Amino acid sequence: MANTVDSNEIINDFATKEYEHGFVTDIEMDIAPPGLSEDTIRFISAKKEEPEWLLEWRLKGYRAFLKQDLPEWQNFKLPPIDFQGISYYAAPKNKKKYNSLDEVDPELLATFEKLGIPLNEQKVLAGVAVDAVFDSISVATTYKEKLKELGIIFCSFGEAVQEYPELVKKYLGTVVPHSDNIFAALNTAAFSDGSFVYIPKGVRCPMELSTYFRINTQGTGQFERTLIIADEGSYVSYLEGCTAPMRDENQLHAAVVELIALDNAEIKYSTVQNWYPGDKEGKGGVYNFVTKRGACRGANSKISWTQVETGSSITWKYPSVILQGDNSVGEFYSVAVTRNKQIADTGTKMYHLGRNTKSRIISKGISAGHSNNSYRGLVHVGAKADNARNFTQCDSLLIGSECGAHTFPYIETKNNTAMVEHEATTSKIGEDQIFYLNQRGIDSEKAVALIVNGYAKEVLNQLPMEFAVEAQKLLSITLEGSVG
Amino acid sequence: MANQVSIPLYQKLLDGFDGKFAIEQKAEPDALRQARQKALENFRKSGFPTTRVEDWKYTNVIPFLKEDYALQDKAKAGAALAHAVEAATIEDLDSYRIVLLNGQLQETATDEKLPDSISIRPMAEAKQEATFLNYFGKGTDVEKHHFAALNTAMFTDGLLIEVKANASIDKPLHIIHAFSSENNLFVQPRHLIVLHRSAALSIVESVVTDSSAAKIFVNSLTEVVVEENANLNHYTLQTAKKGLRQLQHTEVNQKRDSVYSNYTFSLPEAELLRNNLHVNLDDEHTESHLYGLYLGADQQLLDNHTFMNHQKAHCESNEVYKGVLLDKAVGVFNGKVFVQVDAQKTNAFQQNNNLLLSPTATINSKPQLEIFADDVKCSHGSTIGQLSQEAMFYLQSRGIGEDSARAMLVSAFAFDVTEKIKIPELEAHINNLITHHIPANQELIKA
Numbered sequence: 001m002a003n004t005v006d007s008n009e010i011i012n013d014f015a016t017k018e019y020e021h022g023f024v025t026d027i028e029m030d031i032a033p034p035g036l037s038e039d040t041i042r043f044i045s046a047k048k049e050e051p052e053w054l055l056e057w058r059l060k061g062y063r064a065f066l067k068q069d070l071p072e073w074q075n076f077k078l079p080p081i082d083f084q085g086i087s088y089y090a091a092p093k094n095k096k097k098y099n100s101l102d103e104v105d106p107e108l109l110a111t112f113e114k115l116g117i118p119l120n121e122q123k124v125l126a127g128v129a130v131d132a133v134f135d136s137i138s139v140a141t142t143y144k145e146k147l148k149e150l151g152i153i154f155c156s157f158g159e160a161v162q163e164y165p166e167l168v169k170k171y172l173g174t175v176v177p178h179s180d181n182i183f184a185a186l187n188t189a190a191f192s193d194g195s196f197v198y199i200p201k202g203v204r205c206p207m208e209l210s211t212y213f214r215i216n217t218q219g220t221g222q223f224e225r226t227l228i229i230a231d232e233g234s235y236v237s238y239l240e241g242c243t244a245p246m247r248d249e250n251q252l253h254a255a256v257v258e259l260i261a262l263d264n265a266e267i268k269y270s271t272v273q274n275w276y277p278g279d280k281e282g283k284g285g286v287y288n289f290v291t292k293r294g295a296c297r298g299a300n301s302k303i304s305w306t307q308v309e310t311g312s313s314i315t316w317k318y319p320s321v322i323l324q325g326d327n328s329v330g331e332f333y334s335v336a337v338t339r340n341k342q343i344a345d346t347g348t349k350m351y352h353l354g355r356n357t358k359s360r361i362i363s364k365g366i367s368a369g370h371s372n373n374s375y376r377g378l379v380h381v382g383a384k385a386d387n388a389r390n391f392t393q394c395d396s397l398l399i400g401s402e403c404g405a406h407t408f409p410y411i412e413t414k415n416n417t418a419m420v421e422h423e424a425t426t427s428k429i430g431e432d433q434i435f436y437l438n439q440r441g442i443d444s445e446k447a448v449a450l451i452v453n454g455y456a457k458e459v460l461n462q463l464p465m466e467f468a469v470e471a472q473k474l475l476s477i478t479l480e481g482s483v484g
Numbered sequence: 485m486a487n488q489v490s491i492p493l494y495q496k497l498l499d500g501f502d503g504k505f506a507i508e509q510k511a512e513p514d515a516l517r518q519a520r521q522k523a524l525e526n527f528r529k530s531g532f533p534t535t536r537v538e539d540w541k542y543t544n545v546i547p548f549l550k551e552d553y554a555l556q557d558k559a560k561a562g563a564a565l566a567h568a569v570e571a572a573t574i575e576d577l578d579s580y581r582i583v584l585l586n587g588q589l590q591e592t593a594t595d596e597k598l599p600d601s602i603s604i605r606p607m608a609e610a611k612q613e614a615t616f617l618n619y620f621g622k623g624t625d626v627e628k629h630h631f632a633a634l635n636t637a638m639f640t641d642g643l644l645i646e647v648k649a650n651a652s653i654d655k656p657l658h659i660i661h662a663f664s665s666e667n668n669l670f671v672q673p674r675h676l677i678v679l680h681r682s683a684a685l686s687i688v689e690s691v692v693t694d695s696s697a698a699k700i701f702v703n704s705l706t707e708v709v710v711e712e713n714a715n716l717n718h719y720t721l722q723t724a725k726k727g728l729r730q731l732q733h734t735e736v737n738q739k740r741d742s743v744y745s746n747y748t749f750s751l752p753e754a755e756l757l758r759n760n761l762h763v764n765l766d767d768e769h770t771e772s773h774l775y776g777l778y779l780g781a782d783q784q785l786l787d788n789h790t791f792m793n794h795q796k797a798h799c800e801s802n803e804v805y806k807g808v809l810l811d812k813a814v815g816v817f818n819g820k821v822f823v824q825v826d827a828q829k830t831n832a833f834q835q836n837n838n839l840l841l842s843p844t845a846t847i848n849s850k851p852q853l854e855i856f857a858d859d860v861k862c863s864h865g866s867t868i869g870q871l872s873q874e875a876m877f878y879l880q881s882r883g884i885g886e887d888s889a890r891a892m893l894v895s896a897f898a899f900d901v902t903e904k905i906k907i908p909e910l911e912a913h914i915n916n917l918i919t920h921h922i923p924a925n926q927e928l929i930k931a
Contacts, residue, residue, distance in 0.1 A: 381868075399858065401858045401859070402825070402856075403856075404854070406853060407853040407854075407864070408850070409849075409850065409866070411849040413838075413846065413847050413849075413868045414846045415840075416842055416843050416845060416870055417843075418869075420868035421865075421867045421868075421869075422851065422865065425862065425863040426860060426861075426863070427861050428860070
């Protein structure tokens with residue numbers, strides 16, 4: 001092909017593109033000395049003025065953390081992590097609560113502006129309430145009043161512990177136990193803050209709830225804890241999006257997200273993740289080791305995960321659904337793009353336990369440069385899960401000859417009324433497709449963007465409107481000057 | 485290793501190697517003795533695999549190893565052998581037939597009139613030959629595979645089959661692997677099949693036992709070398725009776741322009757069948773076909789692990805495995821397709837379909853793709869389901885009884901695999917076996 005040279009250049013351009021959101025905001029921080037011990041945990045707990053039971057639980061998590069080793073089954077080499085070199089608490093010093101955005105530190109607002117999510121605009125943009133987490137503490141919560149009228153609780157985790165301890169105590173750790181895995185245990189011990197959502201019976205949340213996470217301050221890991229409870233017959237759509245400034249040091253991010261859907265409730269959880277992926281040598285970059293799990297506790301409940309993963313040097317997460325209630329539904333839609341030396345090992349687990357449960361998994365991986373992209377998933381049908389139904393599709397697109405795409409599905413069925421389907425394909429962008437578009441006057445770069453957007457459309461379509469625009473923008477930035 | 489303490493066999497094997505076995509193998513070539521020593525060290529370290537080992541996650545072999553097995557038997561041909569041979573007979577199949585009892589070639593039961601271009605000799609006698617030394621142990625990873633290490637360390641006999649260059653053998657070679665013993669027995673046959681340049685051969689292997697009460701654990705390893713432009717059709721038919729536990733490791737190495745087709749049929753009643761089928765595509769323009777059918781009944785554990793290793797460009801592989809599970813049977817399918825960086829223009833296809841016909845049957849399917857080259861077309865698919873109610877109704881509404889309808893649908897399900905069989909007599913035989921094992925008038929569909 002005549003444009004081979006061009007496309008090689010384009011590949012190189014793409015593969016080495018500098019991270020656009022890399023900048024550091026200077027705000028004074030209140031930092032705990034690095035290292036994790038029972039004392040650090042007591043310090044965090046005291047700082048946050050937590051009740052006794054929560055401290056106990058943190059300590060239980062800490063003990064579970066000490067007992068566990070780092071896993072070895074993953075499809076990449078896990079760099080050694082110095083858990084004692086991390087500072088477990090960092091909060092903006094400016095601690096007073098804001099009533100309006102004007103009171104917020106202007107530098108902080110500027111940060112969000114650079115990311116393209118100005119709070120001012122968000123406020124105008126109808127229907128979006130933003131709980132912005134700047135490092136570990138919520139600094140601005142908007143639309144709170146409006147939600148309050150409906151009885152919806154949407155606040156920072158710390159606030160929820162103070163104001164709604166009964167709710168937190170009842171549900172915290174019931175989906176992801178304190179000893180679930182080493183990173184979840186670490187989070188349990190040291191979680192700094194996060195979001196808490198409770199939708200009361202029969203309420204349909206009128207707007208998308210959204211939190212923008214942002215890692216800042218050298219050497220601090222972020223350990224958020226998100227807990228979302230949808231009571232009987234309620235509905236909520238939750239958005240989570242992230243970017244992080246450029247760093248040389250690896251930053252560990254071990255969050256835990258727990259979703260609980262009771263009878264007839266529905267939770268939709270969408271993520272756009274664009275943390276700093278490291279430079280082209282793979283140096284720096286965020287380790288994104290997140291435990292996300294939802295439980296469809298009630299009959300006819302539904303949990304849907306949608307994720308667009310473009311950042312982080314290592315992404316390692318499996319948003320899962322436990323389908324306990326009869327007729328419950330679990331969904332997982334994912335687009336994961338990796339470049340340079342990025343690694344993504346992601347997928348989902350669907351546990352079919354109740355009768356007539358359904359699950360659907362759509363995973364699209366795109367790998368370029370020297371990156372590796374793995375799908376790892378489990379579909380489990382228990383002996384009592386009559387008429388369980390699953391459909392799984394995971395496709396991989398390879399751009400350049402030095403990247404890898406891998407698929408590791410596990411399918412376990414103990415019930416003969418189950419219908420389980422899995423299919424996976426791996427290929428590159430067809431030269432015929434590019435030629436077709438070239439021939440119609442579309443240059444190679446746009447052609448590739450077009451093809452990849454089409455390839456990911458099935459997933460992008462699942463995102464809420466406001467988010468879909470941003471995700472598409474993100475994909476096209478990622479695709480800029482690229483063949484992917 | 486701590487977890488091996490409960491298995492007396494582990495210590496027995498290690499003791500056996502150091503004792504009598506070492507004396508017996510003194511005359512062996514150095515290369516072989518070194519390979520044995522290395523393999524034994526690996527086995528000493530790793531022991532038998534537990535379910536914590538990823539490749540054995542769904543297959544717990546430990547309970548099958550707890551029996552008190554003898555490592556040697558007194559060969560007792562005669563009635564048992566005749567019985568086993570009869571069980572392995574495939575009606576109307578015109579073939580060259582050879583019979584092994586507990587891994588040893590039986591001269592008496594072997595047809596004499598083999599063509600000159602094929603040579604078959606006992607492994608025990610072939611160890612000094614150039615063919616053996618050239619091909620033995622190539623590509624078999626004794627570090628990763630516990631049982632392959634054990635077999636390499638301690639095999640005593642088996643077959644060496646060699647087909648001369650440019651020779652095409654007119655009739656299939658029917659190898660009957662009969663196992664029989666009065667006491668519990670642990671045997672480790674080792675075979676080597678070499679097809680030289682442009683040779684062609686069809687092999688039908690039957691694994692049978694007589695129905696004695698003794699437990700027999702077979703840890704067999706077959707190495708297959710398909711040289712340039714050669715073509716091998718390799719059929720395996722596992723129809724042993726209860727009491728047999730078999731681990732069959734098949735390591736295939738293919739050279740340029742060669743074609744290898746494997747057909748594996750795992751049927752009742754053996755308690756444990758684990759097939760490790762590894763195909764290494766060492767050169768360009770090779771073609772491989774893997775077809776499998778596993779039909780499990782009773783409490784059988786049927787496990788097929790395939791590994792398709794694409795190392796060079798322009799190769800094609802195609803894999804279809806179908807499973808039917810009855811009663812309390814457990815099926816495992818693990819298919820891995822690996823495409824190395826150099827293997828551009830690879831086409832790899834894999835499919836695994838499963839029918840669960842009983843509420844207590846289990847299937848664990850794990851297709852895997854690991855791809856490091858970009859200009860490839862690879863796909864896999866896996867399904868689990870049951871017979872369609874509509875299809876059953878359609879057939880019944882046309883006057884076909886429920887049992888026949890079910891047998892018809894299962895045969896149709898298996899057709900994707902059975903139609904690939906290139907020997908009509910064998911195809912008919914296998915279709916009969918399938919129909920025979922689909923139980924009549926059970927409540928299995930009604931669960």
